[in-house]
Amino acid sequence: MRITLTALATCMVAGLLAPAPARAAPGVARPGLLDEMGGDVVPLACSIPPIRLGSVASLRSFHRAMAGCADHFWSARFAAAGLPYSPPEVTITTGDDSVCGSITGSGAQYCPDHRTIVIRIMKHDLRDPFRMNIAHSVAHEWGHHVQQLIGVLDAQAALYEPASDGARRLLSHRLEMQAECFAGVFYSATLKSIKPGISWEDWISAVRMADESDIHGKPRNLALWQDRGYKGGATGFCNTWTAPRGKVT
Template sequence: MRRLSRPLIICVLLLTACSPAAPSPTPIPLSGARKGAAPAATPSPSASPSPAPTQLLTVPLGHPAVVDSPLYAAPRVKASCDIPAITSGSRPSMNKYMAAVSTCLDRIWAGSFKEARIYFTPPKRKFVQRRVRDPACGMMPAKGADGTYCGATTTYYVLVPKYSLRPWAATWISEVIAHEYGHHVQYWTNMLAYEEAAADVADKRSAADLLSRRLELQAECFAGVAVSAMRRQMPPWQEYRDLYWGTLDGAWIRDHGRLSTQLKWLEKGYRSGRPGACDTWSVPKREVT
C-alpha cells in the first residue's frame, strides 16, 4: 500500500496489501484513501494467453510455489512502450498515462511468463476518483489505500486524487501500478494462494505478519523488475528512491516491512531485471524486516 502526501511535499509511501489468493482471495491494497468525483474505469485490452497450452509447465502448489517457481528462471525482459506525459490538471491525460503503463506491464509480464512456459493472462484495471464496489471484494480500493488488487476478479483498482493530476506524480503512480501488478503475478504463480493458506494456520500473529512481509516485499521486487524493463520511458531511478523516506506506523512495518527494506527489494528487482531476484521466501527473516 502506498500513501501519497500533499503535492510537492515528499511522498511517504506505504506498500500494503491484504493478501488475496485463488480461488476466493481477499483484496490487496496500496494506500491513501481520498475523496473524489465519479469513478473513471479503464479495462485492460484483450490479450492472448501466453504460451500455448501444449507448452505449459505445471505451476507448483504450496510451499514449492514460492521457492521453486518456474517464473524465477525467466530472463531479463525489456520493453519499448509509448508512455505519454501527464498534463497538469488533466484527468484524461492521467488516465492515458496509467493505461499506457498498464499495457506496457501486460507486455513485460506476458513475455516473462512465456519465457518461463507458464500460463498467464493480464489483469483488469480500474482507475477511479472514489472508492467503488467490486462484485467479489467489496469497496475498492481498500479503505486507506491508493490501490488494491482483488484476486477473486483479477482486477486492480487505483485511486487518483485531484491534487495528484501533475507530472510529478508519474513516479508514484507507475510504482503503485507496478506493485499491484506484482500481486497479479503472484496470483498466477500460486504464491498468493500459498501465503493465504499459510497465514490461516499460523499459530502466532508474528508468523502471519512475516508471511505478509514476504508477500509484499516480493511484489515490491516484481515492481522493480517491471520498472527496469521499461526504464527508458520511466522517471529517473533516483525519483523512485525518493519515495521511500519518511516514517511508517508500526502496523505497516509489521506486515509490510520498513521503508528501507521496501526500497531494498524494489532496487534488487530493478538492478537485476529478473524475477528470480525476487525470492523473498527463502531468505532469512532479517532480510524481510
C-alpha cells in the same frame, strides 16, 4: 498499496519458489519457477503519455498506458517460461469503492477473487502528478497479479489463515516485498519509457525514506527489494520467502 486477502488456499510458498531439485509444491506448476522466468534485460519501448496538472483524463490515460506496458512485459516473461498468462482487469476510478470493497490507504489495490487491479485517482496526484510515484501504483499491483498467476497468493493465504498475528505480519511483509521486487524487474526494462523525472538512485532513496507501513514493512527493505529486482532484471532475484527476517520486516 494493499492487497485484499480472501479465501485462498493450496500450498507452501517456499516450496513453490525454491529452485530445483527442491521439493515441489502440490498444485503448482513446478519448483524453481521464478528462475525460469528470467532472461536478459531487453529494453521495452512503451508509449507513456504526459500527465497534465489537475487532469483526471490524463491520469486515466497514463494508468492505461502503464497497464499496457506491464501486460506486454509480463506476458513475454511468462511465455519465455512456458507458463500460461492472462492480464488482470484494470479499474480506474475517482470514487472510494471497488469490486473488492472500499478503497483505503494509498488508493491502489489488487483484488485476487476478481483478478482486478483497482487504481483510485487521488487528489494529491492531481495537485502534484509525480510520474514515478503514480507509475508505481500499476507496477506494484501488477506484481500481485503475477503472484496470483504463479500460485504465491494461494500459498501465502494457506499459511496466513491459521497463523498468529505476528506470523501474519511477517507473511504480509514477505508478500509485499516480493511485489516490490517484481516491480523493480519490470522497471529494469521500462524505466526509460516511463520517463520518471527522477534518477533511479534518487527514487530508491525516496522509497527508503517513506513512512513505514504495518502491512508492507520497513521502507528500507522495500527499497532493497525493489532495487534488487531492478538491478537483477529477473524474478529469480525476488524470493523473499527464504530471506532472513531482518530483510523483510
